Amino acid sequence: MLRCDNITVKRGNRAVLRQLHFDLQAAELVAVIGPNGSGKSTLLKALTGELALARGTVELNGLSLATQMQRPQDIARWRAVLPQQSELAFNFPVIDVVMMGRSPHLARVEQARNLEICEAALEQVDCLALKDRRYQHLSGGERQRVHLARVLAQLHEGLHSDGPALLFLDEPTANLDLKHQIQILHLARQCADRGAAVFLVLHDLQQARAYADRVLMLKAGRSVAFGKAASVLSAKRIERVFDIPVEWVQHEADALLKIKNPKLNTTNTTT
Amino acid sequence: MQPSPTKRIWQQPGVVLGLIALGLLLAMFVSAALGDKSIPPTTVVHALLNMEAPDDAINGIIVRDIRVPRILTAVLVGATLAIAGAVLQAIFRNPLADPGLIGVSAGGAAGAISFIVFGSWLIPASWPLLHEIGISLFPMAGGIGVTLLVYRLALHEGRIHVTTMLLIGLAMNALVGALIGYAVFFSNDDQLRDYTFWSLGSLARANWNVLSWLAPIIVLLISALLRYRRQLNLLLLGEYEAVHLGLNVEKLRRRLILFTAGGVGLTVALCGMIGFVGLITPHLCRLMLGPDHRWLLPASALMGATTLVIADLLARISIQYSELPVGVLTATVGAPFFLYLIVRAKRRASF
Structure with a gap:
């Protein structure tokens, strides 16, 4: 599904990721862990095309990321990204925010069906009751879960049929209480079990061991180890x-x- | 995103849009009747229907040839400024972005003044058409240039730096002030009035001639912007989030900037800098309709038109046998409103 070869990423003149190799298969959850500043979020940004590579290649489904990114409307149908923090300066109702996740599919799927999918996604993250609330009136944790619902709605087709699905989550548990941390990790696991490739930046090592198939450990921009969760950790x-x-x-x-x-x-x- | 059944009838977007449109028509009609010379409503109706008024032929001429083109220009300019404000606020993901505040209008005025000063040297006076084209193209280019500059400088790793955005606007407005200062210094009394026109704005230049080429361009620009209603919603999530949802942000932004800044530049060429319409009207529309651009854009256009028609009416009738520059009026209302927005944002600890 995703493979990256020898990638180096620079911020300014400083290399923040060096010579990284790794791959992510369908139906697999890979967690990236490492101390603060080890380059976890940078890696996620490089893999999603937000940061340019100084060297190396990232391939998605056998095609280079750069090629795929030229048609963002195609890639958005099966790849979704949940950033560490999403901001929204304008006060949309929650259901509208989740509906934005359906925008890559609007032309193919009828409106009533899209609404169903969004409500189901809100249900999954325990936020269906917030449907008609305004986004800016939500707590930080609720916002994060609403964005997760948006991402799940975006990948609905991939998660419920044989199509490909690739999900990037950047520290999705950061703002959440324990119950909702576990809930989100369960959902991520469920996505992988349904055939999606899930890439997860995590801080909690115990959670990484419990939920990930494989773990990539970073330190100071280099890969320390990559392999089965139990053996890496x-x-x-x-x-x-x-x-x-x-x-x-x-x-x-x-x-x-x-x-x-x-x-x-x-x-x-x-x- | 669907009108939910629990909404009252006056909260339905369609109804709100209809009410604003009705308000606009009313404002236009009142504006056609009032002025230095008050004209009875029946005469206005006669004149609009292009019939000879029974009581007074002069009144018919005033309505048809002076007031109507001016009102229509106010409609077009107000709609452009408001929709440009709404779109810029989406591009910059900030409700404080306004064509005047971030320097787009100033860029337009700088373009206009540079053309007036240099154009007269470079282009022989025997080619008036070239002057006409230049005086519209330079402000458009100035507006687009400033918007691109603000965006480049204020964007850092996918996030907009609000302070930078507003400070560049400040710098641009100061620069235009200086340009006007030079121009004023080297001009006689007659031209002096001309230059204050750029900084304060006025619709006094409107006539059927101008309207005949302005109207099609502006209608085209606005209908082009309306096509991006849905995409603008995604843009609010953030630069990369929009890309991940399948939007070609780079291309979209280039077009939006071209259309909005071009439109604003054009209005500046015609009426000078009229501030705050692009700030206040989208905000009012958001209060009524929420932030969804599918309703916000058309509502802003209608509301902006209404606002400027009313402001221009007040500018015309507040002083007998003379008129205030309309920009003075919009700033009088707009600047305190801007302060209110800042205070409110400060209380919420974020813009």
């Missing part, structure tokens, strides 16, 4: 990359991340 590697001593504790079926008391280790943090 070894306690040792986390200690090295995040500079904090941790261990995994098995509790029934779940792996829990336990932070060792950092005070005990201040003299010798790196191993």
